[in-house]
Every structure is written in structure tokens, then in C-alpha cells.
Amino acid sequence: MVTTLGIKMAPEWGGGTGSLGLGPRPSRWHWSCSLWVRGVLLLLGGFRASATSIPVSLGSSPPCRHHVPSDTEVINKVHLRANHVVKRDVDEHLRIKTVYDKSIEELLPEKRYLVKNKLFPQAISYLEKTFQVRRPAGTILLSRQCATNQYLRKENDPHRYCTGECAERTKCGPIIVPEEHLQQCRVCRGGKWPCGAVGVPDQEGVRDADFVLYVGALATERCSHENIISYAAYCQQEAKMDRPVAGYANLCPNMISTQPQEFIGMLSTVKHEIIHALGFSAGLFAFYHDxxxxxxxxxxxxxxxxxxxxxxxxxWSDKVVRKVERLWDVRDNKIVPHTVYLLVTPRVVDEARKHFNCPILEGMELENQGGMGTELNHWEKRLLENEAMTGSHTQNRVLSRITLALMEDTGRQMLSPYCDTLRSNPLQLTCRQDQRAVAVCNLQKFPKPLPREYQYFDELSGIPAEDLPYYGGSVEIADYCPFSQEFSWHLSGEYQRSSDCRILENQPDLFKNYGAEKYGPHSVCLIQKSAFVMEKCERKLSYPDWGSGCYQVSCSPQGLKVWVQDISYLCSRAGQVLPVSIQMNGWIHDGNLLCPSCWDFCELCPPETDPPATNLTRALPLDLCSCSSSLVVTLWLLLGNLFPLLAGFLLCAWH
Known part of the structure; x- marks a missing residue:
């Protein structure tokens, strides 16, 4: 199975692109910062000498002090109704359900709008697109906390039983969990069996989510003592893979800024904190899986x-984190021992070796400074400077493959750009990763088996196991990794057009435009839920190559709008099905499109909602035959021919 990305960075982290500031190349790196620091100091020293009248400030945010929740704050082994994770499950986008605490509603209107309509929707959209997860089968229903923090478990019983009583309120960090998200209270009276369920039954829970994030704006003790914008952590872990299924993010209300120039910094901080809640935490190292x-x-x-x-x-075991000693260069050409902690899971080791071009590197170094909460909970700043999960924000954060590899160990997987749909006739169309072009998976069969290191597939739908070594991507220099690739149409060997949605000249001929597509600078690639059908009276035509198409989109206060011809369709949420029925050139075009995320294309988006009923049935089905101009002409001609006969009949009757 293909699991490695072919790029250095994940999708864009904040307000701009960038690369890791890592100082010298690995070949000159001796696990000491002396050479790099001397170079920086020489540059700064020279600058001060030549331009002393200009003040220079090197900014850095306060270090992130991630609070690892105590064992009394976290509920382990939360039973979900189905054993939902198996090795061969299909990986899909991570789904995060955001639940806003009432403290968010108590913010000033401009702050409340910023948090609910910009800050968290953008952060969540980014993380959902970046990570994949093996899909849960059931609803997330959280366990209740115990009044005394003491509980019993029974063999072959997935639930835990509080000794005495359940807590009156269950919290996730400082935020109260809504009652409708909780399981029934289960207790052992007097701390003895028999035990049982009491009170209200299991509640509704949270559907269609892999992780529930409770968001608050409480003026907590941490907010009053630390100069922080927000902090986050996990609070409940599911039983099968020990993966966090619930967590919280609390914004310090006095630190929320509505200044536009500060938004990117806040967004970067919120993403960083949510990743802590999803799994980048020393408190979860012992729960990582292979x-x-x-x-x-x-x-x-x-x-x-x-x-x-x-x-x-x-x-944790030494299969996760290992303590090692380095030989450390200091002044006067002396070498002293320097103790570091390395994260040594296989995925992280593999990515660290690739990144530093060092095949013997044992792992990725964790931060050893900054005090409790910074140490061990972040990557070493000296090595990964502006990486998103280092302990402080200095400049232009980016998310590296090393962090993506660590998140795989938590059960959150990096989004793979690769595909496993065999290129065939007819074509199964999809979209390029950036959604700017129609694409097709370039997986194909080769005449000879590929070299062993390029044989990626354990299985392919409809392909016998003995034939798997023959299959790979068509681009050799991509190591035969199959990916969704833009393509072009040819007729008799002559180039006709490409599949780039933004190029107006790629617009298909009127009578070949089955999907009612529109190419141009404001067009993007959208997934087609079903093949479009062209219909006129008794005639029906459909195009065998379907799956995606180019359509014009626009941003509005109501959300993303998809335009087909001159009709707009409002996307209320990502994944919404848009039934399309329009008239074009004397034909009816019927089909279904899938809405993308509004945040993929717009800077401002409203909260996602279920589409209104009027949006689902926006127009009555069109019927060209019932109102055909030729039919009307025919009726008039018939009446014209009947009129003399009718007049003659009336005259005869009169006489």
C-alpha cells in the first residue's frame, strides 16, 4: 500500500507557503548548533555595525506549554457500539464535529463571529483535508465521569462502573459535555457487584464524526497566569485503538484579537493546539500502535x-521514545555529553532519515527545554525551527511529513495523493488534488513486472494476486506511484483541449457538453455523483466517461455557490448532493454534483448546515416536449385545416 507523500510539506499551513528553516545541510551537521549559530551571529553583528540606527527585533511567541491531562481527567477504553477499526478498512477524511460551549455565545459579537465563522471552520477544514482515519461504524457516545474518580470494570464487559455515583456533570477539560452526548450512568453501589445502569438511558450521541471538539472561551486560571491565546487536549479515548475521540480547545477571551493582521497567527496557534488534542502529546505516546x-x-x-x-x-516503551547521549561541541574545542529524547516509531524514523538525508538517524529529537508542557510535547526547535509542532511560533509555520508520520501512529493518517483506480475505457474521472482540473488515475498494467521496490499493492479490485506486480503508475520518475493526473483530449492524434478547468479555450463543443460544464478563470473541478443525461422527448444520451467536471463557483454571504448555465446552486455543507436539471441548446441536462468545502475556495464561509428543503427541490422537472414550439405550430396548423370543414358543416346544418 502506498503511504508516503511525494512532497516535503503538507497542504499550506497558514497565510503563506514556506520551507523548514533548518540551517546547514545534513552533511555538515554534527548534532551541534555551533556552526549555524556562529553564522547567524556574524550576520546580525555585521548588520548592527553597518546600520545601528535601525532597531531590529526578532519576534517569538511564548513557548507552548501543552497540558498533558492527568489520569483523572481522561477516560480510557470508551466503548463505541461497534468494533470499527480493522486492518483492511477503507481510509477516509477525518471528520471533526465542533461543539461550541455557551461561553462562546457570551463573547462580543465581533469575537463570536470570528471564532465561529472564520477561526475554527478554517482550522477544522484544514485538518480534515490533511488527515485520514479508518471510519468508525457507530455513533460517538462518551462515558460519564465518576463522582469519586473511582470505578470498576468487569471481564467481557466494555463499560466502566462508578463506585457510588456518577458525577453530576461530565467535563472535557474545563467545558461541560452536553447530556445528549453521554452514555447511561453505570454504578456499583458500595463498590460491590452486582452493578448496573441507572438513570436516563444512552443519549443520542454524535453521529458522522471521528472526533468531537468542544470549543469554549472560559477565563480559566491558565488564562490569567499564562500569556496564551488558546490551549487544547484530549479527554476520552476509544477502546479499540486508544485513539482520542473527544477533546477540547479553550480560547482565552481577553487574547482573542479581531485585528486582521493577527488572524494568521491565531489560526496557526489553533491548528497547533488541535493537533495536540488529536494525538501529538507525551500523554499518548504509550498508546501509539504499529x-x-x-x-x-x-x-x-x-x-x-x-x-x-x-x-x-x-x-511509553523504548519502541516509541528513546533516551540517547550525543557528543556535543562547545567552546574551546571541547566535547561534552548531551542527553536527548528521540521519538523512534518506524514511520517517524523513516521520514526523519529522508528529511535530513541521513540513513543512520535513530529518530526525531523531541524538545528538551521550555519547562513542563513544552519539553517532550514538541519537536526540537533547533532542528525543525518553523515546523508547526515545535514549541514556539517564530515565523511562517509549516506542517512537515515528520509530524504527519507521528499522527499515523495515533491512527490519524496522512492524506495520500495516490490512487488505486485502474485506467480503463470508459474513464473514471476524478479531480486533481488542487481541484483545478479534471483528472484520471494513471494506474496501468505494464508488460513486465515492476522492480520489487515499486510493487506497492497488496490487492486491487478485480485483479488476481499473481498479476499485482505488473501494476503501477504510468510516470516512471514518480517511482511508479499512481496519482490523479490532468490529461488532454486528442482526435485522430491531434490535440483538442486539456482538462484544466481555468482555461476558457478548453470549453467542450456545445453538442458534446453532456455535463453542462463551464471552463474559465472562475471554474473548479467538482465530483459528479452520477452520470449526466441529455434528454429531448424520447431521446436520451449519456457520456461513458464521467465522474467529475468543471463548473463555475462564486462566494457569497450564504456560502459557496455552484453555477450551471445561469442557475446557481447553494452549497450548505461539504458533501451535499446538488440535483441539477437545466435546459441548454434544446436539451434537458440532468445530473448530480457533490459540494466541496466552502473553505476550499472562499475566504469567509458561514457555519455548515443541512440544506433547506427548497434547495433540494429547486425546480420542477423540465419537459421540452410539452412546450415545444414545433408542437405548438403543428396544433395551430391542424386547427387551421379543421376550420373550413367546421364552417361548411355549420352552413349545411343552417340550411
Missing amino acids: KDGNPLTSRFADGLPPFNYSLGLYQ
Whole structure:
């Protein structure tokens, strides 16, 4: 299976593009910062000497002090109604359900609008597109906290039972979890069996989500003592893969700025904090799994790893984090020992070696400074400077493949640009990753088996196992990795047009435009839920190559609008099906389009909602035959011919 991205960075992190500021090339790197720092100091020193009248400020945000929740703040082994993760499950986009606490509604209107309509929708949209997850089968229903923080578990029973009573309110961090998201209270009276369920039954829960994020704006003690914009963590983990299924993000209300120039910094911070809640946390290292779903840290009979009371978290094994000593160059040509902690999971090691071009690198170094919350919970700033998950924000954060690799160990997988749809006739069309062109998966069969290192597939739909070595992407210099590729149409060997949606000259001929497409500078690629059909009276035509097409879009206060001919269709949420029925050149064109995320194309988007009923049935079905001009002419001619006969009959009757 293909799991590695062919690019250095994930999709754009903040307000601009950039690369990791890593100092010298790996060949000159001796695990010491002396050479790099001397170069920077010489540059700054020279600048000060030649331009002393100009003040220079090197800005840096305060270090992120990620709070690893205590064992009393986290509920492990939360039972979801189905065992929903297996090795061969299909990976799909991560779905995050955002639930706003009432404290958000108490913010000033301009701050409330910023949080609900810009800040969190943009952050969530980015993370959902960046990560994949093996799809849960059931609803997320969270466990209730216990009044005494003490509980019992019974063998072969997935639930936990509070000794005494359940807590009156269940919290995720400082935020109260709504009652409708909770399981029934289960207790053991007097701490003894038999135990049972009491009170209201299981509630509705959260549907169609892989992670629930509770967002608040509470003026907590952390907000009053630390100079922070927001902080986040997880609060409940599911039973099968120990993956967080619920977490919180709290914004310090006095630190929310509505100044446009500060938005990118806040957005970057919110993304950083949510990734902590999703799995980048020292408190979760002991819960990481290998590629086959097996824990990397051994477990006790209760299914939990050992707890380190001095650190206040579950103790990871050396398969996850390893302590090593480096030889460290200091002044006077001396070498001293320097202790570092390396994250050594196979995925992270592989990406770190590629990034630094060092085949013997043991792992990726974790931060060793900044105090509790910064240490071990971030990448080493000296090595990955402006990477998104280093401990402070200095400039232009970017998300690297190293962080994506770590998130795979939590069960959140990096989004792969690769495909596994065999190129065939008719074509199954899709969209290029940037949604600017119609594309086709370039997976094909080769006449000879590919070299062993380029044989990626364990299985392909409809392909016998013995033929799998023959299949790969058509581009050799892409290491035969198949990807969705823009293409062009040819007729008798002569170029006709390409599939780039933005080029007006790619507009198909009127009588070949089955999908009622529109190419031009404001057009993007959209997925077709079904093949478009052209219909006129008794005649029906459809094009065998379908799956995507180019359509014009625009941004509005109501959200993203898709234009087909001169008719606009409002997208209320991503994945919404738009039934399209329009008249063009004397034909009816019927089909269905899938709405993309508004944030893919617009700078401002309203919260997602279910589409109104009027949007689902926006127009009555068209029937050209019932109002055909030729039919009307025929009727008039018939009446004209009948009129003399009728007049003659009346005259005869009169006489």
C-alpha cells in the first residue's frame, strides 16, 4: 500500500507557503548548533555595525506549554457500539464535529463571529483535508465521569462502573459535555457487584464524526497566569485503538484579537493546539500502535500501559521514545555529553532519515527545554525551527511529513495523493488534488513486472494476486506511484483541449457538453455523483466517461455557490448532493454534483448546515416536449385545416 507523500510539506499551513528553516545541510551537521549559530551571529553583528540606527527585533511567541491531562481527567477504553477499526478498512477524511460551549455565545459579537465563522471552520477544514482515519461504524457516545474518580470494570464487559455515583456533570477539560452526548450512568453501589445502569438511558450521541471538539472561551486560571491565546487536549479515548475521540480547545477571551493582521497567527496557534488534542502529546505516546494495529507499549491485564507517577502520565516503551547521549561541541574545542529524547516509531524514523538525508538517524529529537508542557510535547526547535509542532511560533509555520508520520501512529493518517483506480475505457474521472482540473488515475498494467521496490499493492479490485506486480503508475520518475493526473483530449492524434478547468479555450463543443460544464478563470473541478443525461422527448444520451467536471463557483454571504448555465446552486455543507436539471441548446441536462468545502475556495464561509428543503427541490422537472414550439405550430396548423370543414358543416346544418 502506498503511504508516503511525494512532497516535503503538507497542504499550506497558514497565510503563506514556506520551507523548514533548518540551517546547514545534513552533511555538515554534527548534532551541534555551533556552526549555524556562529553564522547567524556574524550576520546580525555585521548588520548592527553597518546600520545601528535601525532597531531590529526578532519576534517569538511564548513557548507552548501543552497540558498533558492527568489520569483523572481522561477516560480510557470508551466503548463505541461497534468494533470499527480493522486492518483492511477503507481510509477516509477525518471528520471533526465542533461543539461550541455557551461561553462562546457570551463573547462580543465581533469575537463570536470570528471564532465561529472564520477561526475554527478554517482550522477544522484544514485538518480534515490533511488527515485520514479508518471510519468508525457507530455513533460517538462518551462515558460519564465518576463522582469519586473511582470505578470498576468487569471481564467481557466494555463499560466502566462508578463506585457510588456518577458525577453530576461530565467535563472535557474545563467545558461541560452536553447530556445528549453521554452514555447511561453505570454504578456499583458500595463498590460491590452486582452493578448496573441507572438513570436516563444512552443519549443520542454524535453521529458522522471521528472526533468531537468542544470549543469554549472560559477565563480559566491558565488564562490569567499564562500569556496564551488558546490551549487544547484530549479527554476520552476509544477502546479499540486508544485513539482520542473527544477533546477540547479553550480560547482565552481577553487574547482573542479581531485585528486582521493577527488572524494568521491565531489560526496557526489553533491548528497547533488541535493537533495536540488529536494525538501529538507525551500523554499518548504509550498508546501509539504499529502499522498492523498492535500497541508499541506492552499492556497490563486491564488493557492499559504502566503509569509513571513521577511524570504523571502513562510510561511509553523504548519502541516509541528513546533516551540517547550525543557528543556535543562547545567552546574551546571541547566535547561534552548531551542527553536527548528521540521519538523512534518506524514511520517517524523513516521520514526523519529522508528529511535530513541521513540513513543512520535513530529518530526525531523531541524538545528538551521550555519547562513542563513544552519539553517532550514538541519537536526540537533547533532542528525543525518553523515546523508547526515545535514549541514556539517564530515565523511562517509549516506542517512537515515528520509530524504527519507521528499522527499515523495515533491512527490519524496522512492524506495520500495516490490512487488505486485502474485506467480503463470508459474513464473514471476524478479531480486533481488542487481541484483545478479534471483528472484520471494513471494506474496501468505494464508488460513486465515492476522492480520489487515499486510493487506497492497488496490487492486491487478485480485483479488476481499473481498479476499485482505488473501494476503501477504510468510516470516512471514518480517511482511508479499512481496519482490523479490532468490529461488532454486528442482526435485522430491531434490535440483538442486539456482538462484544466481555468482555461476558457478548453470549453467542450456545445453538442458534446453532456455535463453542462463551464471552463474559465472562475471554474473548479467538482465530483459528479452520477452520470449526466441529455434528454429531448424520447431521446436520451449519456457520456461513458464521467465522474467529475468543471463548473463555475462564486462566494457569497450564504456560502459557496455552484453555477450551471445561469442557475446557481447553494452549497450548505461539504458533501451535499446538488440535483441539477437545466435546459441548454434544446436539451434537458440532468445530473448530480457533490459540494466541496466552502473553505476550499472562499475566504469567509458561514457555519455548515443541512440544506433547506427548497434547495433540494429547486425546480420542477423540465419537459421540452410539452412546450415545444414545433408542437405548438403543428396544433395551430391542424386547427387551421379543421376550420373550413367546421364552417361548411355549420352552413349545411343552417340550411
